[in-house]
Amino acid sequence: MSTDIKHHLNDAILMAYAAGTLPEAFNLLVASHLSLCDTCRAQAETFDALGGEIMEQMDAATPLPAGSFEQTLALISGGPVETPHEARAACDVLPRPVRDYVGGDLSTIRWKPVGMGVKQAILPTSSDASARLLFIPAGTAMPDHGHGGTEMTMVLQGAFQDADDRFARGDVEIAGSDLHHTPVADAGADCICLAVADAPLQFNRLMPKIAQRFLRI
Amino acid sequence: MSKSALRASATQLLTEMSAEPNQTNAGSKAARMLWVNHVFRIRDHGDKQAFAELFEHFAPRVKGFLMRSGADASLAEECAQDVMAALWHKAHQFDPGRASVATWIFTIARNRKIDLLRRQRRPEPEELPWGPEQEPDQADVLTLQQETVALGAALADLPDAQRDLIQKAYFGDLTHSEIAAETGLPLGTIKSRIRLALDRLRHAMK
Numbered sequence: 001m002s003t004d005i006k007h008h009l010n011d012a013i014l015m016a017y018a019a020g021t022l023p024e025a026f027n028l029l030v031a032s033h034l035s036l037c038d039t040c041r042a043q044a045e046t047f048d049a050l051g052g053e054i055m056e057q058m059d060a061a062t063p064l065p066a067g068s069f070e071q072t073l074a075l076i077s078g079g080p081v082e083t084p085h086e087a088r089a090a091c092d093v094l095p096r097p098v099r100d101y102v103g104g105d106l107s108t109i110r111w112k113p114v115g116m117g118v119k120q121a122i123l124p125t126s127s128d129a130s131a132r133l134l135f136i137p138a139g140t141a142m143p144d145h146g147h148g149g150t151e152m153t154m155v156l157q158g159a160f161q162d163a164d165d166r167f168a169r170g171d172v173e174i175a176g177s178d179l180h181h182t183p184v185a186d187a188g189a190d191c192i193c194l195a196v197a198d199a200p201l202q203f204n205r206l207m208p209k210i211a212q213r214f215l216r217i
Numbered sequence: 218m219s220k221s222a223l224r225a226s227a228t229q230l231l232t233e234m235s236a237e238p239n240q241t242n243a244g245s246k247a248a249r250m251l252w253v254n255h256v257f258r259i260r261d262h263g264d265k266q267a268f269a270e271l272f273e274h275f276a277p278r279v280k281g282f283l284m285r286s287g288a289d290a291s292l293a294e295e296c297a298q299d300v301m302a303a304l305w306h307k308a309h310q311f312d313p314g315r316a317s318v319a320t321w322i323f324t325i326a327r328n329r330k331i332d333l334l335r336r337q338r339r340p341e342p343e344e345l346p347w348g349p350e351q352e353p354d355q356a357d358v359l360t361l362q363q364e365t366v367a368l369g370a371a372l373a374d375l376p377d378a379q380r381d382l383i384q385k386a387y388f389g390d391l392t393h394s395e396i397a398a399e400t401g402l403p404l405g406t407i408k409s410r411i412r413l414a415l416d417r418l419r420h421a422m423k
């Protein structure tokens with residue numbers, strides 16, 4: 001676990017994660033951050049506790065039909081449906097939730113070049129938001145862009161600088177519709193990020209608009 | 218502390234307080250500890266009587282929560298059965314130093330809701346497994362269970378409009394950008410208890 005995470009998730013996102021109302025792509029980023037950040041994990045589980053109390057205080061006047069208990073016992077005798085997860089190897093760049101979507105580790109990712117050395121891999125999530133892995137060569141800038149909705153970017157390897165802030169492994173940058181930004185990868189190492197967005201990105205110059213068709217963002 | 222010792226202390230507490238979970242003190246610490254004890258009885262002995270009592274209390278609440286979240290009655294019933302069956306199979310994973318039984322069942326129900334209602338996968342954080350060597354301390358368990366009772370009481374005491382807004386967030390009536398995360402509830406105490414429980418698991422993993 002990384003202990004020097006400086007940029008965290010906010011309470012609205014963590015509450016929506018606990019409620020189970022975020023788009024799948026956002027859930028993926030939150031689960032990845034919580035895998036590395038116990039501060040946010042404790043907050044998310046606090047919102048789970050709130051959910052438990054809301055459920056506890058539900059009107060109990062919705063009994064199940066007769067026979068439901070016996071049906072549930074029959075379900076139980078059929079055995080559990082879930083398969084146990086493998087234990088995590090300590091040195092993985094990809095947190096387990098990302099690895100589950102990639103289908104393996106870093107070497108398994110099928111990168112597609114998008115220009116200037118930047119590569120991406122789109123992850124299969126529901127269409128209400130998108131998730132992609134980005135590979136940004138050391139010292140390279142991403143195209144300047146803004147957002148119609150919310151974009152969250154989590155660093156998995158290396159670091160990037162955006163305006164006054166530096167984002168390293170585990171850090172999340174949350175950008176709303178008002179922010180135009182130009183992240184630049186640190187010179188020292190190639191940067192790998194998980195980026196999720198619930199609306200298409202809007203680029204400011206003609207070239208990136210064309211690139212957008214290929215980026216599918 | 219061993220699992221059997223933890224169970225024994227829960228039983229002792231219940232005897233002292235003469236509590237039954239389905240009576241008027243359903244929100245009390247003793248009731249919470251009784252539910253914890255029920256889960257341990259399922260885990261250790263496959264105790265169907267304990268399961269029946271958990272089912273009677275929680276299955277209707279799971280069903281009600283799912284219907285309020287947009288499921289029709291038959292889907293909510295199917296889902297509530299799945300949730301209770303999962304409780305049986307996952308009983309060994311329940312950590313009473315980190316969650317009340319109500320919290321734990323809520324998380325199972327929430328995940329099932331995403332599966333069934335939204336037909337999406339639910340990415341979960343990497344697990345922090347626990348076993349006999351990381352058994353939560355009895356005092357930590359009692360404190361955490363007490364904190365969830367306090368949280369429930371604070372929720373019930375909120376002005377109706379404020380509680381309604383929080384419920385809407387959990388029933389899926391608000392998007393994340395519409396959620397006002399300032400709840401007016403004392404969440405800090407419970408968060409620090411959970412943080413201690415996470416530290417215990419991290420320490421044991423090393």
